[in-house]
Amino acid sequence: MPVIEIYTQDFCPFCARALSLLRKKGVEFMEIYAPPGSARRAEAQERAGGKTSVPQIFFDGKLIGGCDDMMALEHAGKLDPLLGL
Secondary structure, X not given: OOOEEEEEOOOOHHHHHHHHHHHXXXXXXXXXXXXXXXXXXXXXXXXXXXXXXXXXXXXXXXXXXXXXXXXXXXXXXXXXXXXXX
16 A cells, blocks of 8 residues: 555645545545645645645655546546555
């Protein structure tokens, strides 16, 4: 199972949706609180190649993308293999 990191902020429906899917899958993940203007948000932006939105999701340090990207993997049947399920 990969190490999963997800940068989030409060009141973000995309963050909530991504977290819900990860919880539904029963995988362990590290949620990193990254509100606008914070050092964690700058870290997320740097790691995501300049992308400023949240969530930003990483599997084993590799950028998966945001919520829509992870949902696309799920709908294509490609998320479970990435998660080792």
